Amino acid sequence: MTVQMDRSVSRNEDSWVEHRPDSKQRSTAHQARRDGVLRLVLGLVLPVGMLVAWEISARSGWIDARFFSQPSAVAAKAWEDMQSGLLWSELKITIVRLLTGYVVGSLAGILIGLLMSQVKVLRWMLEPMIRALYVIPKLALLPLFLLLFGLGEVPKLIFIALGTFYIVAFTTLSAAMMIPTAFHEVARSYGLSSGQRFRWVIVPAITPQIVSSLKLASGISMLLVIAVEFVNAHEGLGYYTWHAWQIFVPDRMYVGVVTISIVGVLFSGLVGLLGSRVARWADSEYAQSR
Amino acid sequence: MTEAVRSGLPPTGDVAPIADKIRIEGLSYRYRRRGREDVVALDDVDLTVGRGEFLSVAGPSGCGKSTLLRVLAGLQKPTAGVVRINRERRGRPLVAPVFQEYSIFPWRSVEANVRLGLDAAGVDRSEARRRSQEWIERVGLAGFEKALPGNLSGGMKQRVALARAFVVEPEILLMDEPFAALDAQLRKVLQEELLAIVREHTYTVFFVTHNLDEAILLSDRIALMSARPGRMRRIVDVPFARPRSAELRKDPEFVRLEEELWADLKGDVETIEEVVR
Numbered sequence: 001m002t003v004q005m006d007r008s009v010s011r012n013e014d015s016w017v018e019h020r021p022d023s024k025q026r027s028t029a030h031q032a033r034r035d036g037v038l039r040l041v042l043g044l045v046l047p048v049g050m051l052v053a054w055e056i057s058a059r060s061g062w063i064d065a066r067f068f069s070q071p072s073a074v075a076a077k078a079w080e081d082m083q084s085g086l087l088w089s090e091l092k093i094t095i096v097r098l099l100t101g102y103v104v105g106s107l108a109g110i111l112i113g114l115l116m117s118q119v120k121v122l123r124w125m126l127e128p129m130i131r132a133l134y135v136i137p138k139l140a141l142l143p144l145f146l147l148l149f150g151l152g153e154v155p156k157l158i159f160i161a162l163g164t165f166y167i168v169a170f171t172t173l174s175a176a177m178m179i180p181t182a183f184h185e186v187a188r189s190y191g192l193s194s195g196q197r198f199r200w201v202i203v204p205a206i207t208p209q210i211v212s213s214l215k216l217a218s219g220i221s222m223l224l225v226i227a228v229e230f231v232n233a234h235e236g237l238g239y240y241t242w243h244a245w246q247i248f249v250p251d252r253m254y255v256g257v258v259t260i261s262i263v264g265v266l267f268s269g270l271v272g273l274l275g276s277r278v279a280r281w282a283d284s285e286y287a288q289s290r
Numbered sequence: 291m292t293e294a295v296r297s298g299l300p301p302t303g304d305v306a307p308i309a310d311k312i313r314i315e316g317l318s319y320r321y322r323r324r325g326r327e328d329v330v331a332l333d334d335v336d337l338t339v340g341r342g343e344f345l346s347v348a349g350p351s352g353c354g355k356s357t358l359l360r361v362l363a364g365l366q367k368p369t370a371g372v373v374r375i376n377r378e379r380r381g382r383p384l385v386a387p388v389f390q391e392y393s394i395f396p397w398r399s400v401e402a403n404v405r406l407g408l409d410a411a412g413v414d415r416s417e418a419r420r421r422s423q424e425w426i427e428r429v430g431l432a433g434f435e436k437a438l439p440g441n442l443s444g445g446m447k448q449r450v451a452l453a454r455a456f457v458v459e460p461e462i463l464l465m466d467e468p469f470a471a472l473d474a475q476l477r478k479v480l481q482e483e484l485l486a487i488v489r490e491h492t493y494t495v496f497f498v499t500h501n502l503d504e505a506i507l508l509s510d511r512i513a514l515m516s517a518r519p520g521r522m523r524r525i526v527d528v529p530f531a532r533p534r535s536a537e538l539r540k541d542p543e544f545v546r547l548e549e550e551l552w553a554d555l556k557g558d559v560e561t562i563e564e565v566v567r
Contacts, residue, residue: 182389
């Protein structure tokens with residue numbers, strides 16, 4: 001009963017809610033540095049832990065090292081293939097394919113996307129087809145490609161370029177169609193010629209979306225390079241990995257997987273870095289809530 | 291209705307005639323909608339704006355005042371009637387608009403935004419820089435030349451839009467509620483700035499607003515419109531001499547005029563509410 005009484009009293013009691021500075025305040029730079037370190041450490045906990053667990057499990061015989069290998073053996077294999085130059089030559093071939101297909105696909109995508117956005121006839125003619133083909137996973141088209149273009153180098157490049165092309169062309173088209181009317185009206189009112197409107201309004205307005213589509217496409221094109229090399233190649237990182245699996249050299253297979261991941265991460269990172277330089281205005285426009 | 295419009299026209303004959311700058315005759319604008327009745331935004335509007343005159347168009351929302359401005363700007367073609375604009379000299383832009391939303395380009399710096407019309411006209415770079423710099427300082431943005439609009443406040447963005455219009459030295463300024471999105475204080479500051487600018491340079495200004503106080507303070511004449519369909523209701527001469535200052539708001543005649551105009555508009559606003567109900 002007394003408890004009941006106390007509660008009702010405290011409910012009616014008038015009180016102050018206080019907001020004060022934190023007791024220990026750090027400078028923002030200091031705080032950012034601490035956060036950075038913490039982020040790095042936390043990000044490493046899982047991968048490093050898994051590597052250690054893997055090594056321990058293999059050594060103590062909990063898993064079969066013949067099938068699953070172990071980090072130390074994989075590292076030794078990587079070193080061996082680097083020494084012999086095998087890994088480097090495979091890496092070079094994959095990177096050349098990746099870059100060629102990606103650059104060709106991106107440029108074609110930006111060009112066709114822009115043309116479609118500006119020329120109505122072209123848009124009405126191409127958009128339904130591009131839309132229809134957009135939803136098909138590009139990987140499903142690989143057999144058709146082999147049938148159409150045979151086994152040479154060009155069909156591989158076309159295949160990779162096509163995967164990039166779709167994303168970039170589609171994004172460019174939508175971005176160019178969604179430029180606010182107000183911007184077009186300003187262009188008209190202040191007497192911009194069509195060339196000036198293209199350079200000063202359309203291109204800068206859609207650059208941020210093109211950059212994000214290029215980032216997205218960088219991942220997809222990496223996937224497609226490896227897929228093509230798995231199925232239809234006699235060199236390249238995909239072939240290196242797939243072949244290692246076929247002749248059962250698990251160590252090398254893991255070297256392949258890790259190398260592919262590193263290339264993928266570096267490639268996306270590079271595209272992102274270049275992209276953020278091109279579309280700097282978007283940072284101040286959109287990123288204030290970050 | 292026509293009577294009222296005529297009586298508002300600048301007097302001719304005994305006083306020296308003011309040359310006409312804009313003549314709007316029998317202007318109609320219909321928004322076509324598929325399967326439904328057209329929306330008549332403007333119905334048989336007649337209006338004349340004199341050279342160097344500051345004319346405000348006021349009225350309830352939906353009275354077609356923005357449509358009228360867009361037709362003048364050449365952004366929309368009238369469905370009926372004609373708009374004639376007198377061009378005094380070539381090589382100077384005829385109209386420059388300031389819109390109610392911030393239509394400045396976020397990818398251009400303040401300076402590059404202000405320079406837009408000069409760049410488009412192919413004005414020499416150093417000349418363009420000098421002229422835009424002048425206006426950037428005039429609207430109080432000195433020091434922000436290299437800033438991107440994303441880092442500016444709403445009021446600063448609208449100043450950029452003003453400078454962009456002024457720098458091309460158009461024969462006619464078209465302003466579509468340029469201060470509507472600003473807070474009350476900033477609105478007053480920019481109104482006074484506009485008043486000062488118009489005092490220095492003689493522009494013909496076509497100013498759309500729903501704010502009567504603003505219209506009286508700034509204009510020589512006010513065209514009141516009624517809504518649905520948008521028609522010219524009445525044209526009122528603002529009797530105050532120039533130069534004016536914000537002090538004018540305290541003048542009893544100012545207050546009386548505002549009340550009179552408001553009484554006139556209020557009827558219209560109420561009618562609309564009934565229609566909505």
